Amino acid sequence: MMLAVDVQSVALAKSRFAMKENRLLKVSIKPGCIGCGCCEFLCSEVFKVDGSAKVKSDADLEKNSTCIFAAEKECPVGAIHVERCEEKGSS
Ligand code: SF4
Numbered sequence: 781m782m783l784a785v786d787v788q789s790v791a792l793a794k795s796r797f798a799m800k801e802n803r804l805l806k807v808s809i810k811p812g813c814i815g816c817g818c819c820e821f822l823c824s825e826v827f828k829v830d831g832s833a834k835v836k837s838d839a840d841l842e843k844n845s846t847c848i849f850a851a852e853k854e855c856p857v858g859a860i861h862v863e864r865c866e867e868k869g870s871s
Pocket residue numbers: 809812813814815816817818819820829832833854855856857858859860
């Protein structure tokens with residue numbers, strides 16, 4: 781039980797580390813990534829896979845939104861989470 785909690789905490793920490801946020805899109809890697817490389821193959825300007833997937837800190841998410849959504853769709857374990865954020869300044 782304790783081990784399961786610890787593993788989940790590590791997974792959550794990795795997810796936050798991988799999070800990349802800008803004005804309109806937020807992309808994160810959820811726990812469960814199997815490191816298959818599919819996301820990097822489809823969208824190499826955003827994803828880097830080295831054991832597990834990470835979102836590049838300097839990635840232009842808006843410019844690459846099409847391949848981001850393709851990677852989200854094709855991830856075999858559903859580990860890529862993409863959400864639209866409210867634009868800053870909008871009411
Ligand atoms: S496609 Fe999904 S499982 Fe494969 S490396 Fe990317 S996030 Fe991980």
